Amino acid sequence: MERVDKRTTLIPSELGQLVRVARGDALADLVLRNSRLVNVYSGEIYPADVAIYNARVAAIGNDYQAQEEIDLKGSYLAPGLIDAHVHIESSMVGVRQYAQAVVPRGVTSVIADPHEITNVLGLDGIRYMFDQAKYGRLSMFVMVPSCVPATSMATAGALLEAKDIVALQNDPWVLGLAEMMNYPGVVNEDPGVLEKIESFRTRVLDGHAPALTGKALNAYLAAGIGSDHECTTIEEAREKLRLGAYILIREATNSHDLMNLLPLVTPDNARRICFCTDDRHPGDLLDEGSVDHLVRTAIQSGLDLVTAIRMATLNTAEWFRMYDRGGLRPGNRADLIAFDDPDEFRVRLVMRSGQVVAENGKMLPFDQPVRPTYLRGSMNVNWNSVDFTIPAEGRHAHVIGILPDQLLTENRVLEISSAAGVAMPDQERDIAKIAVIERHMASGRVGKGFVQGLGIRRGAIASTIAHDHHNLIVAGTDNISLTTAAGAVADMGGGLAVADGIRVLARLPLPVAGLMSTRPIAEVRKALDEVIAASRSLGSELHDPLMTLSFLALEVIPHLKLTDQGLVDVDEFRLVPLWAG
């Protein structure tokens, strides 16, 4: 088909050409034929062809001609999936490697909250993530971290106030303010917290309010926050949904909420419900997937196909005010997925911005320009101040009590034995030493204490993933092992290590902020498996001792945690002495 354009006065704009293709007077770049269109607008599935020009859908209908055709042979065709909330850092790889894992599964856009790297590197961390995403195959939108640091009881690598982040809202890739975890601050009108909210009041305000209910929940939402991804029970989700909050159902490595919340979904309320992954480790991403896993599980649990897909496309686009995606219609981004079996929901073809980017679960090769990236190292420890010795200043100490498979810990007061004035761990009672070494500003601060339930009978494990401040956390049975493990992590520029005496048993370098590798995700997964195996070889029977360790420093989850500043009684929300007398 050749057409001569006689209207010589036209602006030769991309928009004009898109209109011309849709009108049928210019060849499309590509036509997808013989698809069964999953129409998220009308809720129907029916045969249709899709014509694409440049990065966009030009038209949906029969009889379009194109430079190139793809015969989908009856495959289902749906919009590209959108992950409503993800901390990419939890995959332990950078954006490029992360994209390699999720794009072939049909995820073409993610709403990222770079909360972890920002706690380490501040705004430089956000810029680094943008740099890595640029010219890639995944659209990474950013919600600006709202709580850096989480509290003043830990030392993070940055402190971001409203004035530090307000300008970011003008970035076209920024959608709003990320999960406001400081819900007590909102409910109790903390001026700095309200200032952040007011600064972003014209943008999307994401929530994080686990178990908040009643008047406190009303107060939290009245501030303008419009979503929550922390619901774990149907009652909790129903209350929030009734109060107008979007419910982002989460299926993370740490928190499995989908099956609990799926019965909430009805035809009457489904439009207000989305899917997200929050935190998924490399193994889960590789074995199960990303939001495709939620769509698949939902379908296999009986949710109808269109509703399940809407929860990872149109609904998410609506909540995040993304007007150029979330559904297949003329003018929208040509982000789309094809799959054959509506029960299996295995994506076999992925297009992003009009290009086929993955087929049969594999990314197609492409040249993402590698631009020089300037990211400083994140290990800044004053080793002269690090001493794992704990003087015995009492007989009883507050000990962090681990509960298997929970982020909650207990605040246990236990007798601690000592020798020559030095407090000692106790393998018999599974009490190990734990230390959090400040690594951002070489303050020399080291928080020290005891932990019960880690299961390590000898050696030590160390990590620079230590939520949310990500200082260097290490736990073990003796000072030599503690030093070896902590030293190995520091020597790698951050990461995970397991040591026994002076020997390093396994290590995973995470040189990017001490959180992420630059290696492919499959390699990272393998190294992580080795680290976990090594930590279990020390005696631990926990599912993932390193992950457990990484949450022992999170001073906002009850009941007792350790930061570089010392032990935190989360219920009382204050630093407390190690010794109970």
Place this chain on the structure above:
Amino acid sequence: MERVDKRTTLIPSELGQLVRVARGDALADLVLRNSRLVNVYSGEIYPADVAIYNARVAAIGNDYQAQEEIDLKGSYLAPGLIDAHVHIESSMVGVRQYAQAVVPRGVTSVIADPHEITNVLGLDGIRYMFDQAKYGRLSMFVMVPSCVPATSMATAGALLEAKDIVALQNDPWVLGLAEMMNYPGVVNEDPGVLEKIESFRTRVLDGHAPALTGKALNAYLAAGIGSDHECTTIEEAREKLRLGAYILIREATNSHDLMNLLPLVTPDNARRICFCTDDRHPGDLLDEGSVDHLVRTAIQSGLDLVTAIRMATLNTAEWFRMYDRGGLRPGNRADLIAFDDPDEFRVRLVMRSGQVVAENGKMLPFDQPVRPTYLRGSMNVNWNSVDFTIPAEGRHAHVIGILPDQLLTENRVLEISSAAGVAMPDQERDIAKIAVIERHMASGRVGKGFVQGLGIRRGAIASTIAHDHHNLIVAGTDNISLTTAAGAVADMGGGLAVADGIRVLARLPLPVAGLMSTRPIAEVRKALDEVIAASRSLGSELHDPLMTLSFLALEVIPHLKLTDQGLVDVDEFRLVPLWAG
């Protein structure tokens, strides 16, 4: 209940106080008790109390205390209604008087397209509408008129290009670009039209594409337009909805689409469908209502209550990106309505921005400040050039053929008798003279011709409502009556008049742009009824001869129309000579 606030360091912000009220630590201004909440988010109806602080909903739940309480005694409580698309000018009254008519019916927000006044007064017209709305009881949002003038084949009072309107998009009351009526311009890539669309590409782009289908429809939507309110058949609406357009179902004085389109609505697609009134005359507003009439009719036709209300609240708020209304949730505007009988749907209480503004169908008295308004007169005719004589330059003329109750006209070639070289109307064959007198820039242009089917046996009718350019249109049987009617209209500064010889039988002054009265709507309705009755006393059997007249000048509706520049063959989209030989 008295509480002492011990946190003296707080910002004394409105937001902080809202949060405090929601938290239950400060008295609400008002609590609405014993309501049955129509929850547009969850799709449920259940008992709930609503606490209000200042202009906003603070909380929904029991046990809130307030300065004031209203016992709703089991009434249904729903969000205030939103009219998705209205030309307020069609009510023939200004915004203040219009609000008096619609607010007591539950309409708390309207999306106005001030297309008519803008065609007369340009940007001054939009500013005038804003001035009138200010400090009133109705939230009037504006979509910027996209097609002023409709074509270059008529002379309007203004010519607005992209550069003239682009700055308006930064006004907080402006939501986007109003119905793009120049759909041929979009489909055929008219540079000026695409420039307007590109200028507003980050805002809402409303559509107007009657009967557009297939590739042309794809082309129109690919340009970025996302809605349509011109659907008259279910097939048309379904095609547009499938292509991702919001469907704004219209029930206007001129176009009754609700019953045709209602069967389209399913639980799967209802979220993409809204209600609008487009153009409603005073009588219809007073007798039937505004969007409340659509909600009521839909319910009485079997649509469920929540869905019907969503189509006039949440759905509309979503399409127009109004994030502070459309549903009752903490933090949203306290715009709400109460009604007793879910079948009757008669609104008995209306709150807007937290204040009761109407009860039992009556507006409560309030003092809207009357500010001096500077609006120029809109009558600017060069009377020296006006001569209703039509020289007989042929035997056959193109005559506008009226089809009762349709905006479409026929292009009839009829023999015209003459006397002394002057072409004559013919009462026997119901052929009258018609003239369009340019009234904006005193150009002296007068378009003249003949019309068949108006039914006037003697006298003349005249109007400055003459879509869309709103020149002075007059039709009648003799030059004396034509002069009397046109002169009466001009003498009033615009309006409607009916004359018989030198006698004016009835008149309705519309001094605001020749479109709107400054009198209460009930008075206007009475005067309009008298004008219509007078026009029918001249012999016409049309339902409303003045309304028919006002569309005979609209050069974008097939097939033959008259502007100040002459006869327009709409199918050929060009000016044509009166005489056919």
